[in-house]
Amino acid sequence: MARTNAMTLVFPARSGNESLARVAVAAFAAALDPTVEELDEIKTAVSEAVTNAIIHGYPDRDEPGEVVVRAWIDGDVLTVVVEDQGAGIADVAKAREPLYTTRPDLERSGMGFTIMENFMDDVEVESAPGRGTRVRMVRRIKSSAGAPSAPAH
Amino acid sequence: MARTNAMTLVFPARSGNESLARVAVAAFAAALDPTVEELDEIKTAVSEAVTNAIIHGYPDRDEPGEVVVRAWIDGDVLTVVVEDQGAGIADVAKAREPLYTTRPDLERSGMGFTIMENFMDDVEVESAPGRGTRVRMVRRIKSSAGAPSAPAH
Amino acid sequence: IGEIQRFIRDDGTIKVSRALKEAGLRVRRARDELMKSLGREPTIQEVADALGLTPDDVILAQEATRPPASIHETVYE
Ligand SMILES: Nc1ncnc2c1ncn2[C@@H]1O[C@H](COP(=O)(O)OP(=O)(O)O)[C@@H](O)[C@H]1O
Numbered sequence: 090m091a092r093t094n095a096m097t098l099v100f101p102a103r104s105g106n107e108s109l110a111r112v113a114v115a116a117f118a119a120a121l122d123p124t125v126e127e128l129d130e131i132k133t134a135v136s137e138a139v140t141n142a143i144i145h146g147y148p149d150r151d152e153p154g155e156v157v158v159r160a161w162i163d164g165d166v167l168t169v170v171v172e173d174q175g176a177g178i179a180d181v182a183k184a185r186e187p188l189y190t191t192r193p194d195l196e197r198s199g200m201g202f203t204i205m206e207n208f209m210d211d212v213e214v215e216s217a218p219g220r221g222t223r224v225r226m227v228r229r230i231k232s233s234a235g236a237p238s239a240p241a242h
Numbered sequence: 243m244a245r246t247n248a249m250t251l252v253f254p255a256r257s258g259n260e261s262l263a264r265v266a267v268a269a270f271a272a273a274l275d276p277t278v279e280e281l282d283e284i285k286t287a288v289s290e291a292v293t294n295a296i297i298h299g300y301p302d303r304d305e306p307g308e309v310v311v312r313a314w315i316d317g318d319v320l321t322v323v324v325e326d327q328g329a330g331i332a333d334v335a336k337a338r339e340p341l342y343t344t345r346p347d348l349e350r351s352g353m354g355f356t357i358m359e360n361f362m363d364d365v366e367v368e369s370a371p372g373r374g375t376r377v378r379m380v381r382r383i384k385s386s387a388g389a390p391s392a393p394a395h
Numbered sequence: 396i397g398e399i400q401r402f403i404r405d406d407g408t409i410k411v412s413r414a415l416k417e418a419g420l421r422v423r424r425a426r427d428e429l430m431k432s433l434g435r436e437p438t439i440q441e442v443a444d445a446l447g448l449t450p451d452d453v454i455l456a457q458e459a460t461r462p463p464a465s466i467h468e469t470v471y472e
């Protein structure tokens with residue numbers, strides 16, 4: 090289906106800005122008129138990905154790099170891409186394991202990727218050490234107008 | 243004062259996207275803890291500038307160009323820049339006159355620039371026919387005690 | 396939205412558009428009440444605190460109750 094709308098949001102990797110990303114994607118996705126639960130899940134997944142970019146992608150707090158959040162809508166499908174050009178991940182498969190965290194000192198739970206996978210239909214991670222990380226998340230809005238209303242998964 | 247935060251939002255010139263711009267800038271400016279009234283005025287000014295970019299900047303509805311909204315905070319001052327690379331304005335001074343509109347057919351009131359000037363402390367317009375328009379608006383948040391979450395620099 | 400969901404005691408299957416419109420009406424009421432009690436315009440944080448919402452949710456709720464913009468009337472006519 091044709092891409093019906095798109096947005097790109099860029100901001101410095103400062104703690105607090107995950108909230109800007111969450112509200113912008115929420116306002117963007119609202120066009121699909123999701124349920125409260127669907128939008129809540131999308132916002133949570135976006136938060137996890139952006140928080141990762143901020144704290145893991147750019148661990149040097151003094152020189153925050155840029156986080157780029159892109160989103161687009163094709164029919165009733167929302168895609169959100171969160172990108173940083175920071176530290177990158179050496180072993181993506183390991184990073185995606187539940188409870189795996191490299192920053193237990195920050196009281197990280199290691200559940201970020203697991204939450205994204207649970208709340209989105211598809212999550213792809215591309216990363217290279219020293220070059221950055223791109224997380225691509227796809228979610229079909231089942232309750233969206235035109236689509237048959239199926240029970241939540 | 244040092245720039246404490248910044249954002250860039252890019253979206254296609256589609257009607258409805260002024261709402262995305264309003265929400266993103268409002269969420270961004272909320273860090274200065276403005277009054278509801280201050281925030282309403284900022285949102286209205288942003289709406290007018292973005293609506294202009296959408297309907298006057300790119301009058302060809304079939305091939306929407308891109309609108310770029312940038313915002314940053316210096317101390318207690320919010321700056322918002324709205325840019326398009328569309329039609330441009332031949333006579334900016336005339337365009338800024340109250341009630342002046344080139345699109346009476348769209349039931350435009352010709353009050354967009356006047357509203358921006360009333361609600362913001364400063365409004366600058368740069369434009370070139372065939373190349374696009376940039377509107378820069380500045381507003382100090384009087385109710386703010388400065389950006390409270392900003393690290394000391 | 397999580398807060399908004401608890402706020403209107405909903406099981407999550409309600410449409411965001413409706414939930415935000417209801418929250419938007421409460422935002423309007425809270426603002427009026429705070430104007431009276433404080434004798435000045437409340438800040439966005441004060442309105443959020445009065446409702447147990449985040450400022451972001453207040454902003455989304457206000458947007459949902461915004462009267463249709465002139466752009467919608469003009470561009471599609
Ligand atoms: N954007 C990123 N840049 C660098 N490393 C990342 C990024 N995102 C995730 N990681 C790595 O993957 C691990 C697991 O991420 P996650 O599941 O969100 O758990 P947590 O953030 O709690 O550590 C992180 O500890 C980190 O090592």
Ligand SMILES: Nc1ncnc2c1ncn2[C@@H]1O[C@H](COP(=O)(O)OP(=O)(O)O)[C@@H](O)[C@H]1O
Pocket residue numbers: 290294295296298299300326328329330331337338342343344345350351352353354355356375
């Ligand atoms: N971004 C823009 N691109 C091209 N022309 C513009 C732009 N913004 C404003 N203009 C011109 O300036 C005029 C006055 O703008 P405004 O005061 O907002 O009134 P209105 O939008 O109601 O016409 C418009 O009618 C249009 O000719």
Ligand SMILES: [Mg+2]
Pocket residue numbers: 137140141197199200201202
């Ligand atoms: Mg994480």
Ligand SMILES: [Mg+2]
Pocket residue numbers: 290293294350352353354355
């Ligand atoms: Mg106008």
